Amino acid sequence: MTTASPTSVDPAPISRDDDPGGGVLSGRYRALTLGIVSVVLVIAFEATAVNTAMPTAARELHGLGLYAFAFSGYFTTTLFALVVSGQWCDRRGARRPLFTGIALFGVGLLVAGTAPGMWVFVAGRAVQGLGGGLVIVALYVVVGRAYPERLRPSVFAAFSSAWVLPSIVGPLVAGAVTQHLGWRWVFLAVPALILLPLAVMGPALARSEREHPVPRSADFDRRRTALAAMAALGAGLLQYAGQRLDPVGLLPGAAGAALLLPAVLGLLPAGTLRAVRGLPTVILLRGVAAGAFFSAEVFVPLMMTSQRGLSPTLAGLTLTSGGLTWALGSWLQGRPGAERYREAMIRGGFVLTAVAIAGAALVLVPAVPTWVAAVAWGVGGIGMGLAIASVSVLMMKLSAPQDPGANSAALQMSDALGNVLLTGLAGVLFAALGGGSAAGAHTGEGAGSPGAFAVVFLTSTGVALLGALVSGRVRGRA
Incomplete structure (x- = not known):
C-alpha cells in the first residue's frame, strides 16, 4: 500500500541486515530497545489501571450516563490518529509522531485527572486516544527501520512481555490508589512515568533516522x-x-x-476484506484475532461474577493467565529457526484461541470447576501471542520500503475495527438474549442468562476458527 512518493532521497530499506551481530540489548540497540519497551510498559499500565478506576471516576463526576463514551472517545480519536501517524512516519520518520503522541497521551491524562465534570473527562480521554494512535504506529515503524529483520520477532516479543507486569499489578495498584488516594491520582501519576522513555531513546532514535533516511513528500x-x-x-x-x-x-x-x-x-490495502493473498490477508487477520479474543474476554469476568458468584477481584484474576502466556507465545515465535513455521504458528494461534474461548464457556455448566476458565484463558494467551506477533512480523516483511508507516497504521486500524465491531456485535447479542441492563452488567447483578453468554462465546469461537481457515493465504509477494 503505497502512500509516499520518492523524491530526491532514495528510499531506504525498512532496515538493513548489515548488523555484525548481537541481540536487541546489544550496545547498538540497547537504548532504543529499553526506550520503546518502556513506552509500551507505560501504555499497558495505564490501560489496566484506568479500567479499574473508571467506574469510580464516572460516579464521582456524576457521569454514569456517559460511561461508555469515556472508552469510545478514546477509540474514535485513535482511529483517526492511526492514519495520520502512518503518513507522518512515512514522510518524516517516526521520531516526531512518537514524541508528539507521548506528549498528547500525557496531556490527556492530566485533563482527565483534573476534570471538573464528565464531559471534560471524556475530552481528556479523546486527547489520550490521539496520542495513543500516534504512538503505536510510530513504534512499529521504529522496529521496521531501526532493527534488522532477524531481530524484529524478538522486539515484538518484548512488546508483549511488557504487558505482563501491568496485567498482574495494574488492577491491584489502581484499586489501592483509588480507594486510599482517589481515582484522580491514577491518571495524574502516569505522566511522570513518560519522562524516562523520552530521555532513554531520544538520542538513539535520532541516530537511527540519520542512518535510515525515509522518502519525503511535501503534503499529507x-x-x-x-x-x-x-x-x-x-x-x-x-x-x-x-x-x-x-x-x-x-x-x-x-x-x-x-x-x-x-x-x-x-x-486498508486493496483486497483486505476479500482476503487476497499476502499483505491484505495479513492485515485482515490482525482484526480477526483481536475481535475474536477481546469480544469474548470482556464477558469472562461478568460471567464469573454473575453465573458462578466469584468476587470481582477473583473474576479479574481469571484473565491474568492470558497475559502471562501471551508473552510466552510471543517469545516462542521469536526463537531462532521459527521463521520457517510462521504460517503454521498463525494457524495454530487461531486454533488455540478458539479452543480457549470454547473452554471458558464450559464454566457455564455448574459442575465444571471455575479454574477451568483461567486454564482456558492461558491457552488463549499462547495462541494470541503466536498469532499477533507473527502477523506483525509478516506485515513488516511484506511492506515495501516506503510503506511501513501506512501498513503499520492499517494493521492497527484492522485491530481496532475488529475489536470494536465484534465486541459491539457481542454486546447486541448479549442484550437481545436477556443479558441484562448496562447497570447490571457493571455490578454483576442480574447480568444475563447462561444462554446469552453461550451465544457470545460461540460467535467468538466461530470467528477464531474462520481466522484459522484464512491463515493459509498469508504468503504472497510484497
Missing part, C-alpha cells in the same frame, strides 16, 4: 485523512447505535455504516 494525503475521519465518526456512531435496542438507534447506525464501509475500503 488529504483523501486518506478524510477517510480516517469518516472511519472514526462511523465507528463512533455504530458503537452508540449498538448500545440501543430501539428505533432511535437505527438512524445513527445506518449513518455509521454508510461512513465506515467506504472509509475501510479506502484505508
Whole structure:
C-alpha cells in the first residue's frame, strides 16, 4: 500500500541486515530497545489501571450516563490518529509522531485527572486516544527501520512481555490508589512515568533516522485523512447505535455504516476484506484475532461474577493467565529457526484461541470447576501471542520500503475495527438474549442468562476458527 512518493532521497530499506551481530540489548540497540519497551510498559499500565478506576471516576463526576463514551472517545480519536501517524512516519520518520503522541497521551491524562465534570473527562480521554494512535504506529515503524529483520520477532516479543507486569499489578495498584488516594491520582501519576522513555531513546532514535533516511513528500494525503475521519465518526456512531435496542438507534447506525464501509475500503490495502493473498490477508487477520479474543474476554469476568458468584477481584484474576502466556507465545515465535513455521504458528494461534474461548464457556455448566476458565484463558494467551506477533512480523516483511508507516497504521486500524465491531456485535447479542441492563452488567447483578453468554462465546469461537481457515493465504509477494 503505497502512500509516499520518492523524491530526491532514495528510499531506504525498512532496515538493513548489515548488523555484525548481537541481540536487541546489544550496545547498538540497547537504548532504543529499553526506550520503546518502556513506552509500551507505560501504555499497558495505564490501560489496566484506568479500567479499574473508571467506574469510580464516572460516579464521582456524576457521569454514569456517559460511561461508555469515556472508552469510545478514546477509540474514535485513535482511529483517526492511526492514519495520520502512518503518513507522518512515512514522510518524516517516526521520531516526531512518537514524541508528539507521548506528549498528547500525557496531556490527556492530566485533563482527565483534573476534570471538573464528565464531559471534560471524556475530552481528556479523546486527547489520550490521539496520542495513543500516534504512538503505536510510530513504534512499529521504529522496529521496521531501526532493527534488522532477524531481530524484529524478538522486539515484538518484548512488546508483549511488557504487558505482563501491568496485567498482574495494574488492577491491584489502581484499586489501592483509588480507594486510599482517589481515582484522580491514577491518571495524574502516569505522566511522570513518560519522562524516562523520552530521555532513554531520544538520542538513539535520532541516530537511527540519520542512518535510515525515509522518502519525503511535501503534503499529507488529504483523501486518506478524510477517510480516517469518516472511519472514526462511523465507528463512533455504530458503537452508540449498538448500545440501543430501539428505533432511535437505527438512524445513527445506518449513518455509521454508510461512513465506515467506504472509509475501510479506502484505508486498508486493496483486497483486505476479500482476503487476497499476502499483505491484505495479513492485515485482515490482525482484526480477526483481536475481535475474536477481546469480544469474548470482556464477558469472562461478568460471567464469573454473575453465573458462578466469584468476587470481582477473583473474576479479574481469571484473565491474568492470558497475559502471562501471551508473552510466552510471543517469545516462542521469536526463537531462532521459527521463521520457517510462521504460517503454521498463525494457524495454530487461531486454533488455540478458539479452543480457549470454547473452554471458558464450559464454566457455564455448574459442575465444571471455575479454574477451568483461567486454564482456558492461558491457552488463549499462547495462541494470541503466536498469532499477533507473527502477523506483525509478516506485515513488516511484506511492506515495501516506503510503506511501513501506512501498513503499520492499517494493521492497527484492522485491530481496532475488529475489536470494536465484534465486541459491539457481542454486546447486541448479549442484550437481545436477556443479558441484562448496562447497570447490571457493571455490578454483576442480574447480568444475563447462561444462554446469552453461550451465544457470545460461540460467535467468538466461530470467528477464531474462520481466522484459522484464512491463515493459509498469508504468503504472497510484497
